[in-house]
Amino acid sequence: MPLFYGWWIVLACFVIGLYVSSIIFFGFTAFIEPIVREFGWSYAQVSFASSLRGLEMGLFAPFLGFLVDRWGSRRLMFFGVITVGLGLILLSLTHTLFMFYVAFLFLSFGAGGCTSIVTMSVIANWFYKNAGKALGFMASGFGASGLFIPLIVWLIEVYGWRTALVLLGVGMWAVGIPLTAIIRNRPEPYGYLPDGLPLPPDGRPLPEKVEIPLTLGEALKDRSFLYLTSAEFFRFMIVTAVVTHVMPYLGSIGLSRQAAGFTAAGIPLFSIFGRIGFGWLGDIYDKRKIMVLTFFLMGLGLITFCYVRHFWALILFLLLFPPSFGGAMVLRVSMLREYFGREAFGKLLGIIMGAASLGGIIGPPLAGWVFDAGNDYRPVWWAFTAGVTAAILMVWRIRSPRPSHGEADGFSERTGK
Template sequence: MVRFLSIGNPWGNTRSVFYGWWMVAVSGFIMMITSVPIFQASALWAVALESHFGWSRTQLGLALSFTRIEGSLTGPIAGYMVDRLGPRFMVFTGLSILTLGFVLFSQVQNLWMFYLAYFIMSVGQGQAGWLTVMTLLNHWFLRHRGMAMGLAMVGMGVGGLVLMPLIAWLINPDADRIGWRHTAEIFAVITLISALVLPKIIRNKPEDIADYPDGQAPVVADSDSQASEVEQNQELELTIGQALRTQAFWCISFGHGFGSMVVLAIMSHLGLLMSDLDYGLQTAAWIIMLQTSVSIVFQFLGGWIGDLIPKNVALFIFTTIQGIGVVFLVIGPELIYFYAFAVLFGIGFGGRTPLTTAIRGDYFGRASFGKILGISTVPMNVLLLVAAPMAGFMRDELGDYDLAFITLAGLNMVGAILFLVARKPKLTGNL
């Protein structure tokens, strides 16, 4: 039975590492190369593109809306495909599509080419990114699911910490450097190499190598008390139809959507907001880097906390903190408020990020996880569809972002409450 991968250490002994932890490392890297350049760095691309083409904030914000249209259309399809074909295949196809998108992005000459390139990149990200790697980890972990997903999210955070200042430095329109076109070409090379290498490492589920989730064989009860404990800890394995009939499915889906609206708007408009206040692009990158640094810590802590207390309660707490952070962006133009935003937003966003996925695994099981996760992204993506253009439109019409961010902070709190009331389903005759 190949349950562990043995690796050497410098002291001459060997220690065994559960192969699932290698899946965590691979997942973290995939999250980094698929999420950071497209979503976290979108505010930086926007500044460079505004300087180069003179496009409005509304036009730039629409690009991220097109990614949400893609998510709404292909999320359920990707969920079905990852359950049917496996994460390994999805990573290869998704990264290949993402490579094509980066190549096209580097050749953009007008607005429709920009929209098309961003749409193709988002399709690739949707196939290889969050949904696929979270399904992979949901197969590999049960007891440590929250921690595993949190550690994978740290990969995205570390990527933001390293890549955000680098991208800002490379594409700064006020400096004579390689520029945004050549930077996009570099990412195309990275994703192409990853598409060829990573699928050779990935195993879709522990059963493929005669292993078990968490590396532990199922407990066989030999007494009534142990049988009761096993039954209490046993996961539900809901079908997509059963999941859709639960209140928890809809509370989590819309809670995730309302909580994520503000994230998408911030990612696309924070650099532009700071530009309005005469802060440079590098200053914006440092604020984003601080937020990312804090979120790295709390992506791990959030997953760990979610394995200790009810995940819906943890999600309520972290989503509330995220909303409070957004309020600091409209208190005043001083840089201290941006630092306060970065810390609070990092705590809230980082803490809730792994839990929004882990709670679905706890509530609905492994068998149909990809389909359930894919369907649940539809209401989320519909809400995300309006986030970036709404913020851009309000700024263009009113001259500032105050009303847009206050509105988003309020919707964020609606999401926090929905998480709180999402209770774990019980398998009854109604399901």
């Protein structure tokens, strides 16, 4: 049998996500010190760009969710790829802090159009029972972006950070534009249901498998949606702070830039195991319990991060923190798909991502401010463990809002009213 076309879409989203996140999210830490040296800005000022990225996503994410549900992912991804390339080139031309912030906002605007909400929505349209596996593989592209961090560091050291940004911008167009042509918004126009199930000749869903999603209004009234959104706020606040400051933090405690770069690359790479592994477990076991486990391991990773002085502690941190936050990222999407269905998926994910982005606004400058004030990052890492505890309590209280709508898998056995 030919490979289900949904998996080709997963592959395209994997590659685009890998490229974009390697530069804007995980790889941004490599640009901080060269920019600080050239302009004399503080770490808090430079890392505030990450907060602007979060602000832009916080304001734009809910609107983007509406656009995905209305226009589909393909158009938005093409627009996003073009904008990311332009944004990287614009960022290379910056000479003032204000221009730096404006360029980074433009870049983040494009990134929102070709990652996160847009890619996850199209995967959710093409998969249901295998959503955890598909989302895990797609999201592992964000993790595999760590492979590019040494290349980014090398480009900066050889050509300078400005030329490196131009090269990366042109590369975005060369890689991303052809891949957006692969994207298709939904499987039904091509004769399939989610997961590759055949569509009857009349084009209607099989009567024994009628999916009953919740409307936007029904979902917003449910406490479980609030709990899931709140947990994502804490997760993203912590992850953005750690990822943004990992190299400056490790440098401040005496590790070499090479060792810090290795760790920065290892964070997304090790997260792959969690994205795929916990996504697979979520297709088999109770997603809620698996997500609680990921946050517990994330808290242990933060505690370990406070004591990174030796190689064994560094490895333990990489074994705990990245897989756990990667798994939680995948599970929040597959839980949303399972509990609330496809009808308002883009809108609901946009709201969750908007709340998460607010956490991203707070995390990086908070960590930078703590370091600027006391020359030590460890107090903020300890403070973040309280956020992990709150997230665990939130996730534990999540319950399916539609048990009466059909079977546990989210489908009804009714013959269709």
